Amino acid sequence: MKIIIAKDYEEMSKEAALLIAEEIRSKPNSVLGLATGSTPIGCYQELVRMYKEKGLDFSAVTSFNLDEYFGLPADHEQSYAYFMQKNLFTQINIDIKNTHIPNGVTKNVEEECQKYDSLIEEKGGIDLQLLGVGVNGHIGFNEPDEELKIGTHLVDLTENTIKANSRFFHSIEEVPKKAITMGLGPIMKAKKILLLASGKNKAEIIAKIVNGKCSTKVPASILQVHPQLTIIVDEEIGQHLKVNNVLDNCLL
């Protein structure tokens, strides 16, 4: 595990974008695993800047998003499909046919999930998976539970997640209660993983992920065993990590 402690959100975002750009430059047809939530927005803005100012070329890139709210069509303002269009896809030269997000209004969930997993396999798996994390330790929408699922699946969101994500909706009642999420399989099989977190409300969960036990109650704690995991946090989080454990890995 490599931990980068950036000064603040802006620096975290820039560092993350640099690593993604490095991936794309070394392998132009990279398969990227993409995330939503507020955390990666700065990173996406930086990637857009690199596309516009430095010619970072996304034309051969394929992407798979982690998740989508169940019941929200792609043109719903709070759907993750809409989020990706707005924050990244329409602003870079990625071929929209190469971008993939679970269909939140599918009539056949099982088939949708199987197709999603097969397509990821067909493309050779994910080269670089970008992740945020929920305050309860969820990645994608893999919520704390007795067991973790490997494949893409329909999940009941926890009350905690519904409450946390209600800030994006007019009222908590509007937040979908279910989502389709990639399982732990494709995430853990990704060749590289990049986890981002900033702000003091994520300090406790990041400390658990970095220094705590591996547990299904903290889904992101499984990332500890990934051979190519980079975590970028800001100082608000970095100061709560056990320094001895991270010193060797600390780049900034």
Ligand code: GLP
């Ligand atoms: C959602 C997404 C996650 C994301 C999490 C954290 O629940 N499904 O992929 O990591 O939110 O969001 P934020 O970055 O806004 O804290």
